[in-house]
Amino acid sequence: MSLxxxxxxxxxxxxxxxxxxWKVIRMPFAAGTGPALATMxxxxxxxxxxxRANVNPALATDDAILExxxxxxxxxxxxxxxxxxxxxxxxxxxxxxxxYADGTAPISVAGLNRLxxxxxxxxxxxxxxxxxx
Numbered sequence: 463m464s465l466x467x468x469x470x471x472x473x474x475x476x477x478x479x480x481x482x483x484w485k486v487i488r489m490p491f492a493a494g495t496g497p498a499l500a501t502m503x504x505x506x507x508x509x510x511x512x513x514r515a516n517v518n519p520a521l522a523t524d525d526a527i528l529e530x531x532x533x534x535x536x537x538x539x540x541x542x543x544x545x546x547x548x549x550x551x552x553x554x555x556x557x558x559x560x561x562y563a564d565g566t567a568p569i570s571v572a573g574l575n576r577l578x579x580x581x582x583x584x585x586x587x588x589x590x591x592x593x594x595x
Contacts, residue, residue: 477585484553519563552581
């Protein structure tokens, strides 16, 4: 099976750091009153629910409780009931690729400070074009 645009989407989440030190876990996603799982993309910010059993979408009003970055969403046609997302709890990321769960950017200063406090470091990596041979 070959890769195509429907099954493979590149998300430039890595910073220019040579060792990103990502700690990634897979957690169930519960939208609550926020955006639905179907709209989530790699690079969107999340928070934990009060029981710390699920992750919820994080908006600008959640700056004080930001917890992680989605790095993978469910994409298995054979398992449509899968609601888990891979979440990075620490590491270095491209600041230009991260957004709140509703797709808004940039992240506020309070949000950047909270992410730094939970060991998520952001670098304003330069945008790249197509690779030259």
